[in-house]
Amino acid sequence: MTSKSVNTENNRGNTSNYGFNSLPLNCESLNIIQENSQETSYENSQSEQNSGHFLEQESESQALSQTQAQEKILQTLFQTRLNLFRLFGSCQAQAVFDHQIHPEFSPIGWHLGHIAYTESLWILVKLGDIKNLSDLYAPVFANFPTAKAHRTNLPSLSEILDYVEIVRVETTRYLANSYQSEQARLWYWLIQHEVQHCETIALLLELNRVSSANHLSLEISDRSDNFSDNFSGNYFDSQMVNIPAGEFWQGSDQIFAQDNEQPKHLVKLDQFAIDRFPVTVGQYREFILAGGYQNPTWWSAAGWQWLQTEGINLPQYWQEENDNYPVCGVSWYEADAYARAIAKRLPTEAEWEKAATGTDPSFSNHNFANSGRSPIQQSSHNKSIYGCQDLLGNVWEWTATKFAPYPGFVPFPYLGYSATYFDQDHYVLRGGSWATGSMGLRSSFRNWYQPDVRQILAGFRCAINY
Ligand code: AVJ
Ligand code: FE
Numbered sequence: 001m002t003s004k005s006v007n008t009e010n011n012r013g014n015t016s017n018y019g020f021n022s023l024p025l026n027c028e029s030l031n032i033i034q035e036n037s038q039e040t041s042y043e044n045s046q047s048e049q050n051s052g053h054f055l056e057q058e059s060e061s062q063a064l065s066q067t068q069a070q071e072k073i074l075q076t077l078f079q080t081r082l083n084l085f086r087l088f089g090s091c092q093a094q095a096v097f098d099h100q101i102h103p104e105f106s107p108i109g110w111h112l113g114h115i116a117y118t119e120s121l122w123i124l125v126k127l128g129d130i131k132n133l134s135d136l137y138a139p140v141f142a143n144f145p146t147a148k149a150h151r152t153n154l155p156s157l158s159e160i161l162d163y164v165e166i167v168r169v170e171t172t173r174y175l176a177n178s179y180q181s182e183q184a185r186l187w188y189w190l191i192q193h194e195v196q197h198c199e200t201i202a203l204l205l206e207l208n209r210v211s212s213a214n215h216l217s218l219e220i221s222d223r224s225d226n227f228s229d230n231f232s233g234n235y236f237d238s239q240m241v242n243i244p245a246g247e248f249w250q251g252s253d254q255i256f257a258q259d260n261e262q263p264k265h266l267v268k269l270d271q272f273a274i275d276r277f278p279v280t281v282g283q284y285r286e287f288i289l290a291g292g293y294q295n296p297t298w299w300s301a302a303g304w305q306w307l308q309t310e311g312i313n314l315p316q317y318w319q320e321e322n323d324n325y326p327v328c329g330v331s332w333y334e335a336d337a338y339a340r341a342i343a344k345r346l347p348t349e350a351e352w353e354k355a356a357t358g359t360d361p362s363f364s365n366h367n368f369a370n371s372g373r374s375p376i377q378q379s380s381h382n383k384s385i386y387g388c389q390d391l392l393g394n395v396w397e398w399t400a401t402k403f404a405p406y407p408g409f410v411p412f413p414y415l416g417y418s419a420t421y422f423d424q425d426h427y428v429l430r431g432g433s434w435a436t437g438s439m440g441l442r443s444s445f446r447n448w449y450q451p452d453v454r455q456i457l458a459g460f461r462c463a464i465n466y
Pocket of ligand 2: 114118193197
């Protein structure tokens, strides 16, 4: 059997606004979807006002028609792609697209090509048996075997952008002509794959911006002897919210849920209390000034070892800034030490998710609405039913829980997507950040990093037993 093939010539023409002319092509696909529709009525799909969280509101009883499902996927693909183009519209992104900004991450341009490669692999190859667009760039943009440090020898930015566009033309054509309802989960997985790589690109741009800024060097006095005096101050006496004991449903079985969020299952928790807000820059500064980085008492053995080996005495990207911003750029080790220093602990991921019950994502700082963090008190609508604030958006929050499968876990779409990281060496982060796209923002979503990664989009809040 010979596989199908598509024209790989640049059909972008002589435009400078990278990729933006895929808009009319998307519209063309929309026309095809509507022409192919056998239905007599789909007026709801046309008039629906989508806030960006239409998937959250979809109840399971309202099954979508084929046409509505195709339109929704097309619209979500397009909304997600707009964020990517916005990032690449910045001169900064173009200037640094082939440098490795940080040893833990591939260059920005690799993420861009990898987004398109992944789209060609899962839609064109796996569903459509069209192999050439995937084969062409697999050596550069597949996950293996290229090590991240060697991902600097990339095609030019305009060539990568052409690839991004050609793939999208073909995938939306496939969506319009050949979509089947059982493929919905794969499409939503793919969209979230793009959302996550978009967030990594935003993270790298933020690292690039911050690493060229002036950093504060704090005068740290050795106050570890009378440490308790410092920590009895009001500054650390942050408001906490009491969460009553009982069962709640952890995870999600919705069509867009990732494999690691499924299956949804009942979890019984004891009563606990959790910080109303994420830990702020001002609070974290007190920890630094009080000798937090000099006193092993508050550190895990692995954390203290890490701190000694790396010579760490401040968060990596520490800057003088608004005290009411949530602290960010801290590793799990630092978050854990801070919590212990004030006789608290990190919440488990189940506690975090229960505390987030009923949070409306649309009020949160996400989807690049703010191009950065926002002060914690700006989020008074971003509340759970327990009154816990700012759980979604702003910064990711480290939890005490190691990334592991829920009972009954089934890998999707490939074994290694999540299962590779069930290695007891990754901790779960929850809640998304200002750079998380709408499609990746929900209280059941699980992110994961190793405990020594100082993720610039990650902060934390604390909990206590009640
Ligand atoms: C969940 C964000 C840690 O970017 O490494 C992307 C998601 N997996 N492509 C990552 C992922 C494959 C992952 N994180
Ligand atoms: Fe990926």
